Amino acid sequence: MLRIAREPIDPKAVEARVLSENCGGVVTFLGIVRERADDGRSVNGLQYEAFDEMAVSEFETVAAEARERFGNVNVAAEHRVGELRVGEVAVVVSVAAEHRDEAFAACRYAIDELKRRAPIWKKELYVDGGGEWKANACNGT
Amino acid sequence: MLRIAREPIDPKAVEARVLSENCGGVVTFLGIVRERADDGRSVNGLQYEAFDEMAVSEFETVAAEARERFGNVNVAAEHRVGELRVGEVAVVVSVAAEHRDEAFAACRYAIDELKRRAPIWKKELYVDGGGEWKANACNGT
């Protein structure tokens, strides 16, 4: 359900993977490369890398947890790796459910847990040169 | 920011209207015609109509409220009218923000308030003939 992408992501293709006959609500999250890092520094872009197999299996666990918590939801995600410029899509998480309550809740859960647990790393590439690997808050379990 | 559409909606076009230079998170909700109504009856589709001008101005108010509550968020929506078949997109709400917290919260707020307040009406068209106008829960203010 998680795909690691080496080329630009098409969010519509991720959405298409979750649609089913009786889904009434689809919530899709796009994570996009911002021109400013959280500490205010300007970036040209971000560099991502992943431990593909483990990221995929960790996200399978996350999707299973989402179904346990929120019922019959379909979850799909795609995370890009390599060098991304400002404005490019780094991650897409899409969830379809019968009703919007579960779609919102499960999409939020899936992106939060993906960020917290999936073995994926991000380096900020600064406009004024250099770069730094940045961890998300609340790493690990 | 709300567009009433007489033709099929392209969610990507709605999303494109909210993207801006420093947005890091975009949350998009799609409302899709389900094959079963809430009471379990099978439908061929839904028929929507709108009081266009008032729906548009009501949604402007909703978007302004979202900015008051959740800060600097961009909000766009599109609602289709006419006859829709099962699986077609009835409504899209897209919100971009610097961070995902606000994007999720504002998108949820906008779709909830659109459903509650926008002068738009829905008729269920049953497989076994006939149809019924259906109100959302918690109508009015």
Add this chain to the structure above:
Amino acid sequence: MTVPTRVRVLAFARIAELLGAREEELALGPNPRVEDAWSALAQRNPELTVLKPSTRAARNGRIAAFDEPLADGDEVAFLPPVGGG
């Protein structure tokens, strides 16, 4: 001699179906209120009567109470409970 107050009525969803029209012109008596436009419709279409408690009115695009006065040229819309999304 009394000059009628002409208003344009917009109807939606079930109300429009009962009226057989989404729009019509009404000529009301002097100093009319939203109420009077509704009554004129309900007189011709008694089935509307039971819908009144759930119907909201808008005058010139803004929600209006049933006792709000109408002026010549106003647009009055009758809105059933909404069901968008």
Add this chain to the structure above:
Amino acid sequence: MTVPTRVRVLAFARIAELLGAREEELALGPNPRVEDAWSALAQRNPELTVLKPSTRAARNGRIAAFDEPLADGDEVAFLPPVGGG
């Protein structure tokens, strides 16, 4: 005569940069643990030492404690704090 335990090490992000490689083969002594693979790397790259408290290990694709034993042919990955999304 001691037969070495051969393991494949995967490194990521800052750890890979410090090692100058994302992947390497290590020949460890008898009855090695995850710990020993880490130490072999840190000996050559002392800058790794300060990263240990924030580094997690995975053995054959599953999170493993540093005192988990390694077998010949195992894959050990060292994972810095994650930053996806």
